[in-house]
Amino acid sequence: MPDSETDSNVENYLELLNSNERGLSAYVHALVHDRSDAEDILQGSRLTMWKKFSDFEPGTNFLAWARKIALHQILNYRRSQSRKPVFSTDPAFIEAVAEEIDRQSDELSARSEALKICLKKLPEAQRKMILFRYYEGFTIAEVANKTGRTEGAAYRLLSRIRKALNECVSQQTQTSAS
């Protein structure tokens, strides 16, 4: 019966998508500047991945396969959205960065895990800044407004937090590597 075959296909796909969702999402957000563009692209990628799921060879790296499809979506998306006022990013730049991400793939996933630990170490006030920017999705101007800072001060604080997080992540990954 095609029905039961379809069901197990759906389950397989969902399982793979679920365990790779965040990795794919980070990949697209790393390559696409605008957040809502990135969400559109992710949605389109999931659809294409499902359509092409029969091409996926079980047992091979699903995330790598998914990234390939997403990168294609990103490059196409940019071309079809030329009307957007957001300044364009050179496809050569996207491809260069995508290549670099592939090269550092293992290291980056270790960094993703370490980030969880480092986030927990943030003091309360800094957590608030992170939540405003990344959970609420506020722009710097909105964060500044919410926290009663100037835009420049809000940016500098956020930038310092990212720097601290990055340093913590590097330390964590080096410790666990050695």
Next chain:
Amino acid sequence: MRITTDSDLGLMIDKDSIDRLFDDQLSEAEAKQIEEAIIGDSELRRAYVEQRWLHAELIARGEELPDLFESKPRTGFPEVIGWLSAAAAIVFFASTVFLISSDKSEPTVATLIEAENCRWSGSELPTAEGAKLGAGRLALTEGMATIRFDSGAIVTLEAPTTLDIASAMRARLIEGSVVADIPESAHGFTIDTADTEIIDLGTRFGVTTTDLGSSHVFVFEGEVEVNQAEKPGTKLMTEGQSMRIGEENAFSTTSEEGEIARHASLIAPGDDWVAITTKEGRGKDAYFRKTHDESFGSDPLIMVKETDLSDANRRKAALTFDLKRQALHRVTDAKLSLKIESSGLGFSSLVPDSEFVLYGVRDSAMDQWKENEVSWSSAEPFALSDNPDAYESLASFTIKKGSPNSAVEMQSEALTHFIASHPDDLLTFVLTRVTGENDKQGLVHAFASKEHPSSPAPTLWIQTSQE
């Protein structure tokens, strides 16, 4: 890292300038310049990806950041969110690409294991017994339903209740009452209300809310943690404690027009019947609560409860009707009707189907009780057991567990005879509940009193013969 300078703009390309890209802190020209430098410089590219990845990872984790910051474990929740978005995506595919059987594609998080005399309205989820439930809304208008979450948590809904199931570990109580039984596997199970988060720490607890926004939390066993939106900090509640949150006024004056219309026909038996309510003439109604010296005569509710477990919660009611101008000796039939209301106190799942008994007061001297003066202790004459001759048991009725707030009617020959043979035109009745409770937090039954703003007051219907 090597620091690259660009002669045209004089911009230093380093970690700080890269970071500026993420928050739109650069002009288009500056951004372009950095991009070009990154394309041409492998070391810069490496640094860029490292920084960019953190930014992207934070965006990707956006939804779960509050949970990541929490020190307490909320197992399963972020994963479920992932699943839900995947499920939403697959449903979208299903409708656009081809048809698939939808019951398997939606992850279920709970099962409806028991549905007694249930009526549902506006539920997004299947409502047959044994139904697998995903995330979504259950709206129970009548009856009592029990859900077992996949985490092991068992939650009983008492109509009228609306519950949003979020995951195997979380649900939101929109309105109504639930009792949660949490086994070890589901520690951390959380029920949210409009302004409160109740996290289970291994327990049995109950929550009621009213549409006025107040909620009431009871802990039957174990411990729960309560976080209120309005107040900082976490409150720990232990066994036997209860807490009222939000608006103090627990009495809801809202009424559903449809419901009243439904009961209007129920309490209008025919043209030749005459209705007398406790509002008329010297009529009065009140309830008395054991060991409480205040009177509840002007309360909009008449509350009745029987219990062996906490004496101070026993309540009984007295009703007096003024039947002046009625030819009592010609009464051929009679019934007494009461509109059931929610007391907002206690849980009906902790009380079995409840039997009530109506007594007629024989001693006319007792008709003179004062609505706003009489308390349990001063209502000693109403102590049924002490004075069996002064009372006559006239009728009884049963309110089933989780039954809707409809009306009850008592009709019996004894009632008719009691009225027809009454020596004067003031008739006093005492209403008690016979059925006790299984737990101290059992339901307090309530009926509309004559002070109720929207529901009909206690009403005595009589039919008289034509001379």
